[in-house]
Amino acid sequence: MPAFLLRRLLQSVVVMLTVALIAFALFRYVGDPINNMVGQDTTLEEREELRERLGLNDPFLLQFARFVREASAGEFGLSYQHRRPVRELVAERLPATLELSFVSAVLALLVGAPMGVYTALRRRGILSRGFMTFSLIGVSLPTFLIGILLILFFGVILRWLPTFGRGEVVAIGWWTTGFLTASGLKSLIMPAITLALFQMTLIMRLIRAEMLEVLRTDFIKFAHARGLPARSVHFRHALKNTMVPVITITGLQLGSIIAFAIITESVFQWPGMGLLFIQAIGEVDIPVMAAYLVLIAFFFVFINFIVDLLYFVVDPRLRADKATANGQ
């Protein structure tokens, strides 16, 4: 186990370094940040001086080494655009993204999993067909379109829900939450549905497919033959055996929910990390972009790591194999 952990950690470091390098290299091609920082009446000398001061004239490797050293200490420097430490900006925006992602993930699981089980058990039911059609829409419609349609219907036509932003938030320490106010909760509904829809349908289709597979196996037939109640067979035996791929996909999807919140956030002007990143691209705010990419890579690596550990919990065969391999 420790060797396994160590190997995984080492791989993670390599992944992080690679992401940092790619991200950093890309930034050299996104335009000149100086123009967005100064006005039209700034002289050439002042522009050049600023360039020198920001270290933009240094060689590539030197800039990268400096970046890695500071990033590993959690220090991403000052945002060119906001003129504040990136660390603070990220800390401000992180709660918004995490709350949105969390609600979306829970929504996707709580709705997607039962739908998946149901459609697997009642394959020819009318409701099942309805779910399947709905899931096709969820998988095929792009996120921004779903968001805009929701805004149009519930925001502009019905005027039930706010069309943008996070509503009022309550600060608890450095964390801000929208869970405690009416406007915060109302604001959360449309973005959460938009973000959850794709994952929801994905989980549903995955569980359905896995369930159909498992339901055909001998041990389920045997369980039925033993006269176990259907509910026990379906949920204790069948569902549990579909869990390994489901956990993998759901775990990885959690990473992409956080990462791809960018689109949902910019459609709803949700003040999270994704929006910060989009704004940073527009303004060529390199420190913010770098911090975002590295942070998202970190989330992915971290979640992958957790998923690997969860296999051990869910699948007893893995534990047994290890034990046998170690001669115990």
Next chain:
Amino acid sequence: MRFVSKTAAAAAALGCFVAAAPSHSETFRWAFQGDVQTMDPHGLFETMTLGFQRSIYEGLVARDENMKLVGALAERWENVEPNTWRFHLRKGVRFHDGSAFAADDVAFSVERIRSEGSDLKVVAQLIEETRIVDDHTIDFITPAPNPILPLQLEIFYIMDREWAERNNATEVTSVKGGDEGNYANLNANGTGPFTLESRQSGVKTELVANPDYWGEMKGNVTQAVFTPISQDATRLAALISGNVHMAYPVPVQDWQRLADADGVRPLAGPEARTIFLGFDQIRDELLYSDVKGRNPFKDLRVRQAFIQAIDIEAIRKKVMRGASVPAGLMVAPQVNGFTEALNDRPPHDPAKARELLAEAGYPDGFAVTMDCPNDRYVNDERICQAVASMLAKIGVKVTLLAQTKSKYFGKVLAQNGYDTSFFLLGWTPSTFDSHNPISSLMACRGGEDKIGAFNLGGYCNPRINELAALIQSETDQAKRQAMIDEAFRIHRDEVGHIPLHQQPLSWGVSEQVDLVQRPDNVLDLRYVTVR
């Protein structure tokens, strides 16, 4: 992390239901595509940021709803000697924190814009030194006679010396350095009609009316909430659904949608920004062309051919939906020095253009690459496409390189060595005076006078540099106007650039509010009335 106060939260919660309960709405909510960049009034020379700060901070002079220059913190001013402007300051004005406004604060603010992080060094250069005459009188000594100094000071706001010293903000918030926590970047203390209630950059900024404001408020706004919304569709939805009272810019193609929707209207007007084309006239061979060994744009006939090939009416009707104002000059009618008589354009005449090209030795035209931004000006890329197709009719093959503003400016501006052969650019004189474009856009660049930095094509007639210096210091308005006219006439005759049009302002406004649309795209909260 900043907290939203309870009252503000309650008021904002009410504001969410603005559409349902209009009687509560002296709260004004508005949205722009980008954020205010800083609260520091000397941190960034940019229209949107300075326009927003105008509600909190004030300068010595200001513009009223008709763009007329009026006194703000100065009651009146006079040119006592050629090199000296005397400002008589308003008495009894207090900053938001209660301290009194005096001449010392003006002197301090002048010092402050000289500090390292300042983006207003251009303004600082106009003032050699300040002399405090008494508590409410101050003299500005200029390096040379400067008849337009008051015009140039409109965007120079005054900060309280004691407040800045107490909060360690005597230097302007710089982009990098030891002052990352500079207080003035996130906090504000001006004399203006509104005080800063809370701010989360990129998310929301709240203002409340200053009960002790010295001046008159034409509107009735007591609280104002600003949100940046970058997506056009989201911004428009927020407006139509009543979540905000005003949103800008609105894409020209969405005007009809706004006109059709209930309770909102599009508000358009001519902006003081002139959009123009320019050519590389300085290199001996163009960087991006199939003509080798010579530069076709050095030939006046080629430049004339280009201007006559462009059908500006077609651009106005088809690309700008009738909302642009065709221009013959490099300045808009709102700008001081504009002369109607010089604002006509040579007629659109492709046959003549082809003839001129043939005379210049290019009977079959030539190929050239055009640089164009695609997210900076109203329909910028479409204008470039239209120009390219019009030039195709006289045989000039234009390869269009349209890209995002940071890439575009990074390529064509001075720091990249003016890397362009043919380009589209827009300009609003920050002083609203013709001297600014004459010296920045038309004068020969690279000279000892250090002007012409934005003359991207390197158009050069030394007489314009002479005139720029003369215009800068001439105090007789009639003589000055004659010089401006001369510079414009030279530039026009030599087709230094091709002015296209003034682009339209494009705002979306709720029927619940009345407001004034300024030609520099600034929203002045003092003139907003919520019904």
